[in-house]
Amino acid sequence: MSRPISIAVHGGAGTILPELLTPALEKEYKHHLQLAIDTGHQLLSSGESALVAAAAAVSVLEDCELFNAGKGSVFTAEGQHEMDAAIMCGKTLEAGSVAAVTGIKNPIQLAHRVLTHSEHVMLIGKGAEQFAKEHGLKFENPEYFFNQYRYDQWQQLKGTKKFQLDHSEAIRDRKHGTVGAVCLDLQGNLAAATSTGGMTNKQYGRVGDSALIGVGNYANNKTCAVSCTGSGEFFIRSVVAYDISALMEHTGMSLEKAAEKVIHQRMLQEGDGGVIAVDRFGNIAMPFNSAGMYRAAKKNNEPTFVAIYK
Amino acid sequence: MSRPISIAVHGGAGTILPELLTPALEKEYKHHLQLAIDTGHQLLSSGESALVAAAAAVSVLEDCELFNAGKGSVFTAEGQHEMDAAIMCGKTLEAGSVAAVTGIKNPIQLAHRVLTHSEHVMLIGKGAEQFAKEHGLKFENPEYFFNQYRYDQWQQLKGTKKFQLDHSEAIRDRKHGTVGAVCLDLQGNLAAATSTGGMTNKQYGRVGDSALIGVGNYANNKTCAVSCTGSGEFFIRSVVAYDISALMEHTGMSLEKAAEKVIHQRMLQEGDGGVIAVDRFGNIAMPFNSAGMYRAAKKNNEPTFVAIYK
Numbered sequence: 019m020s021r022p023i024s025i026a027v028h029g030g031a032g033t034i035l036p037e038l039l040t041p042a043l044e045k046e047y048k049h050h051l052q053l054a055i056d057t058g059h060q061l062l063s064s065g066e067s068a069l070v071a072a073a074a075a076v077s078v079l080e081d082c083e084l085f086n087a088g089k090g091s092v093f094t095a096e097g098q099h100e101m102d103a104a105i106m107c108g109k110t111l112e113a114g115s116v117a118a119v120t121g122i123k124n125p126i127q128l129a130h131r132v133l134t135h136s137e138h139v140m141l142i143g144k145g146a147e148q149f150a151k152e153h154g155l156k157f158e159n160p161e162y163f164f165n166q167y168r169y170d171q172w173q174q175l176k177g178t179k180k181f182q183l184d185h186s187e188a189i190r191d192r193k194h195g196t197v198g199a200v201c202l203d204l205q206g207n208l209a210a211a212t213s214t215g216g217m218t219n220k221q222y223g224r225v226g227d228s229a230l231i232g233v234g235n236y237a238n239n240k241t242c243a244v245s246c247t248g249s250g251e252f253f254i255r256s257v258v259a260y261d262i263s264a265l266m267e268h269t270g271m272s273l274e275k276a277a278e279k280v281i282h283q284r285m286l287q288e289g290d291g292g293v294i295a296v297d298r299f300g301n302i303a304m305p306f307n308s309a310g311m312y313r314a315a316k317k318n319n320e321p322t323f324v325a326i327y328k
Numbered sequence: 329m330s331r332p333i334s335i336a337v338h339g340g341a342g343t344i345l346p347e348l349l350t351p352a353l354e355k356e357y358k359h360h361l362q363l364a365i366d367t368g369h370q371l372l373s374s375g376e377s378a379l380v381a382a383a384a385a386v387s388v389l390e391d392c393e394l395f396n397a398g399k400g401s402v403f404t405a406e407g408q409h410e411m412d413a414a415i416m417c418g419k420t421l422e423a424g425s426v427a428a429v430t431g432i433k434n435p436i437q438l439a440h441r442v443l444t445h446s447e448h449v450m451l452i453g454k455g456a457e458q459f460a461k462e463h464g465l466k467f468e469n470p471e472y473f474f475n476q477y478r479y480d481q482w483q484q485l486k487g488t489k490k491f492q493l494d495h496s497e498a499i500r501d502r503k504h505g506t507v508g509a510v511c512l513d514l515q516g517n518l519a520a521a522t523s524t525g526g527m528t529n530k531q532y533g534r535v536g537d538s539a540l541i542g543v544g545n546y547a548n549n550k551t552c553a554v555s556c557t558g559s560g561e562f563f564i565r566s567v568v569a570y571d572i573s574a575l576m577e578h579t580g581m582s583l584e585k586a587a588e589k590v591i592h593q594r595m596l597q598e599g600d601g602g603v604i605a606v607d608r609f610g611n612i613a614m615p616f617n618s619a620g621m622y623r624a625a626k627k628n629n630e631p632t633f634v635a636i637y638k
Binding site: 106111112113117118136137138139140141142143144145146148149221222223224225226230231232233236250251254255256257260261264265268269286 | 416421422423427428446447448449450451452453454455456458459531532533534535536540541542543546560561564565566567570571574575578579596
């Protein structure tokens with residue numbers, strides 16, 4: 019039997035209900051999730067590393083304005099787009115992360131560059147942008163990131179102290195805008211990649227879980243690769259991604275059981291969201307405790323699983 | 329028997345050797361470690377929370393220019409002082425963290441304010457400074473943070489791509505400048521607090537482990553409170569603080585064994601530094617794999633332990 023390959027992606031979780039999405043929009047979301055899977059799977063099939071495949075799959079979602087990451091990033095209180103991203107290699111435990119970066123087309127590619135070309139793990143703000151310039155990362159002007167729907171969301175909150183992770187209940191639904199990918203490659207290596215456009219009307223340079231290694235993103239060949247999406251503060255306080263890995267390592271629990279246990283029992287009760295995770299056998303788990311999570315997965319040459327609701 | 333109280337503090341780890349410190353300087357370091365212990369212990373004895381005591385002990389070290397945190401922070405590549413701090417409550421798992429803040433007299437007090445007064449866990453840069461202004465935190469001008477010794481360190485690296493965690497071997501020794509405190513209070517609650525002035529000549533908005541919950545700082549009444557000091561990138565990739573907690577929780581290992589195992593066996597080999605940790609019984613562990621670590625501890629009314637070398 020040939021070695022397994024696996025990929026799973028997510029495009030955020032939250033109060034995503036059938037009555038809130040038109041059939042046309044649902045189809046569009048699924049189309050882009052499929053595109054991300056296809057991109058990553060093709061790379062994995064051709065022998066490319068989990069790290070490169072995960073970054074490529076996340077880039078596809080960053081380039082789609084439906085998701086709150088890259089092009090589709092929400093507006094901060096100052097009307098800007100501040101993005102976070104992180105990536106980790108399960109073989110070497112090398113990691114790269116950026117927070118509060120503006121104007122970068124694909125923050126996940128910048129995080130990847132930090133992993134490969136920096137002595138540091140985490141770079142933020144103007145410093146991270148400087149590093150991006152020196153390494154030839156692609157920048158886009160504010161028009162590229164402009165989106166009428168996101169702008170209207172911001173206008174409803176602008177000038178108030180309110181913020182929201184993506185859409186709030188008050189406006190339409192409650193959704194945690196993040197995208198992510200986890201992969202197992204032909205060499206048996208795992209990788210996880212996560213990217214987000216933050217919260218609408220966010221202030222104070224808030225950083226959520228997505229940029230934090232061990233919290234919103236983690237990979238270790240011994241156990242699993244995990245990418246989170248949810249109410250970042252609760253995910254941070256519960257150290258969610260590493261918690262799944264530690265449970266597997268110390269108790270011998272399966273990926274599926276460990277991921278379920280962390281999301282449904284161990285995470286702080288107020289925490290809302292989910293994870294995608296893959297282990298070294300190619301098993302995939304995608305538990306969430308919210309109404310929905312944009313998600314898709316493909317193992318070997320099995321058909322792609324794509325879903326939005328529970 | 330009355331309930332136990334415990335406190336441990338550190339002032340950084342690294343290549344700290346007797347031949348590199350004069351007896352007078354050694355005495356001064358020990359004096360300030362003792363002062364930090366006394367401040368925290370007095371608060372704990374009077375029934376104050378572990379959270380308040382840990383923040384107070386760290387503030388004492390931030391106010392001393394010997395340590396790379398607060399007043400004694402090193403110079404960045406731009407000749408500024410960018411500081412990080414984090415604090416966590418073991419009872420509620422509430423946490424507060426700030427990174428890349430400039431001009432704040434006591435970053436740990438700002439992190440504490442984030443914990444108590446913000447819906448967020450982590451704030452960075454100008455946004456965190458804005459939050460500090462709105463909450464009346466004390467600011468100091470650049471002269472307050474000026475220190476000839478730190479300035480001379482910077483002059484030797486300025487204009488180069490080199491950076492160092494505090495003093496590098498090239499200049500004098502290799503020391504990871506961070507301060508921290510862990511406490512157990514009379515109510516049986518744990519807390520951890522960590523603060524750093526970063527690396528001399530650091531660029532690109534680098535953030536180390538100190539500001540990261542679960543990585544450089546973690547507290548959970550179920551297990552322990554931990555504050556790390558060391559080569560931040562390796563501590564991040566090994567999720568050091570939460571790794572100690574998870575080992576204790578899942579394998580029933582004692583605090584001492586778990587802390588030793590993580591520092592000497594589980595952490596990435598290139599990792600250099602140590603931790604201070606306390607459990608809910610008041611046991612204290614302070615393992616490190618570098619030549620020295622500025623450290624002190626006091627349990628109940630036992631004499632204070634103060635040490636620098638192995």
